[in-house]
Amino acid sequence: KEEYVTNPNSVLFKPDGRVYHLELKEGDVAKRLITVGSPNRADLISQLLDKDSVKSFVSSRQFTTFTGTFKGTPVTIVSIGMGSIMMDFMVREYLAITNGPLAIIRIGTCGSFNKDIPPGNVITAKEGSIYIYRNYMHWDGTYNNVDDATAKTLCAEPYFFTKPGKGSDQLQDLMASHFKSTNVPVSEGLNACGETFFACQRREDPSYDDENKGVIPNLTNLAGTGKSIDFCEMETHELFHLAKLSKTPIAAGACAIALVNRHTSGVVGPDQLHQREEECGKACLSALVDLDVSNLKK
Ligand code: R1P
Ligand code: URA
Secondary structure: OOOOOEOOOOOOEOOOOOEOOOOOOOOOOOOEEEEEOOHHHHHHHHOOOOOOOOEEEEOOOOOEEEEEEEOOEEEEEEEOOOOHHHHHHHHHHHHHOOOOOEEEEEEEEEEEOOOOOOOOOEEEOOOOEEEEEEOHHHHHOOOOOOOHHHHHHHHHOOEEEOOOEOOOHHHHHHHHHHHHOOOOOEEEOOEEEEOOOOHHHOOOOOOOOOOOOOOOHHHOOOOOOOOOOOEEEOOHHHHHHHHHHOOOOEEEEEEEEEEEEOOOOOEOOHHHHHHHHHHHHHHHHHHHHHOOHHHOOO
16 A cells, blocks of 8 residues: 555655655755765764754665755755766756756765875866766677667667766855855865766676776776866766756766775774765755755756
């Protein structure tokens, strides 16, 4: 009975009006939100909200949500787990239970590919985000519905890379101005999102021949920006993509704490990570509250 849904050809709703995966309904969430990967980070950031203002919701599909106020303004924090697919669930279902423009900031962790950005530093995706995805047809050796010559070309490369998609300059600038008043070392950079954590982020896996040695090095200047990839994670591209294409205006921003540096193999310590999560939470909540969300235009 609990699994019964309405609207099977569109966004799925439970009979009580909650969307199927987030398990939230109209009125449960705010038009300003922070999205993170882990419920612990969401919980930590929720502790920055006004005392006694917070309501929490845990879905059976790995989404944990906190709604309250920050300095009197309603905000929501939602943890989504990992990957573009989870960002897609969250943004689409969130739109289905809200009216009008949204402002969304992702606070994630990442691998730094910039030798000058050590673990523990924060990088914002001001210069945009590219998507790296596996060309499944490369391993199949065939491609549907095209002639042999075209199939050969389409199957040649093991990975595909999009051009950078950008978030909202206005929101990213507000984030930058709030980071300025902290001691957090922050850089603005170019993000790459891997469809997967391992092969698409050029990790070596002895169990597979992933043909991925060129994945990040080949991206030097590939995006046409004259720049190399500064940091890699898994959700920012989807957020920026969905914000751009949404019929409802969405201002999107993203920052990530460098968990590791892929050149030096340095790793952030747990105390510093915890401190950065809190500092990012404060700066991003302040940026969201400063943004005039209701008047955002497409
Ligand atoms: C992988 O460890 C996860 O960490 C990063 C990646 O995007 C991926 O989701 O972000 P989060 O710490 O927000 O989950
Ligand atoms: N998250 C990622 O997606 N990649 C990393 O290297 C670290 C965190």
